[in-house]
Amino acid sequence: MGTDSTKHTGMTAMDPIVVFGDVHYGYVEAGRRHEVLHGIDGTIGRGETVALLGRSGSGKSSLLNLTAGLAQPGLGRIRVAGEDIAALDETARTRLRRRHIGFVYQFFNLIDTLSVRDNALLPLELDGRVDQAAIERVDSLLTEVGLADRLEARPDALSGGEQQRVALVRALAHAPALVLADEPTGNLDSETGAKVLDLLARLVRDAGHSLLLVTHSGEVAARADRVMHLVDGRLQAPEAVS
Numbered sequence: 484m485g486t487d488s489t490k491h492t493g494m495t496a497m498d499p500i501v502v503f504g505d506v507h508y509g510y511v512e513a514g515r516r517h518e519v520l521h522g523i524d525g526t527i528g529r530g531e532t533v534a535l536l537g538r539s540g541s542g543k544s545s546l547l548n549l550t551a552g553l554a555q556p557g558l559g560r561i562r563v564a565g566e567d568i569a570a571l572d573e574t575a576r577t578r579l580r581r582r583h584i585g586f587v588y589q590f591f592n593l594i595d596t597l598s599v600r601d602n603a604l605l606p607l608e609l610d611g612r613v614d615q616a617a618i619e620r621v622d623s624l625l626t627e628v629g630l631a632d633r634l635e636a637r638p639d640a641l642s643g644g645e646q647q648r649v650a651l652v653r654a655l656a657h658a659p660a661l662v663l664a665d666e667p668t669g670n671l672d673s674e675t676g677a678k679v680l681d682l683l684a685r686l687v688r689d690a691g692h693s694l695l696l697v698t699h700s701g702e703v704a705a706r707a708d709r710v711m712h713l714v715d716g717r718l719q720a721p722e723a724v725s
Contacts, residue, residue, distance in 0.1 A: 499526035506559035534704035537713035552576035585654030589669035
């Protein structure tokens with residue numbers, strides 16, 4: 484996050500980018516209350532890569548959605564880039580996502596009618612921040628991930644690995660402080676997935692972004708600086724990766 488944003492939020496460069504404080508979350512379905520998360524506490528540091536590891540149904544995606552402000556906790560607080568998400572209205576949460584959060588999902592979610600370059604520029608376009616400098620930054624990132632000769636191609640002309648590389652650049656195009664990745668290699672074969680993970684880790688590290696990587700794979704989690712285990716909606720003690 485830039486200096487101006489730090490001043491605006493009253494943060495310092497040493498503050499965590501994410502703080503979870505006694506976060507509880509649940510939902511009602513067919514008249515029955517389902518509790519998903521139970522008292523989540525923790526932080527994600529600036530420039531840190533954290534893997535959120537857990538089985539299907541453990542609450543990983545729910546915690547990711549809460550971090551993005553796409554859902555609201557029943558109890559507790561989540562601060563992202565110095566902002567208490569629960570205290571923001573929908574417009575402010577949208578602005579926070581557009582300025583400070585990048586998303587990489589299992590499904591690439593590219594727009595078929597847009598070129599590679601225009602898909603990657605989409606976060607900046609939505610925020611009204613496309614200028615020549617932004618285009619040059621995106622073209623540089625696309626070149627870095629090996630897509631310099633595919634700038635005008637449409638997604639249906641790309642392989643799965645190429646599509647996910649476009650999604651990585653789209654997530655990083657607006658220089659977010661935090662990148663959220665939800666099973667980002669789930670639709671790729673193991674070899675391509677490993678290459679994409681290596682690329683994601685390098686791009687995030689080189690840019691000084693923080694990364695929260697959701698996975699059910701211990702092998703994927705081992706690439707992170709730190710692993711948080713989520714078991715039945717409860718966060719186990721954080722574990723450093725040696």
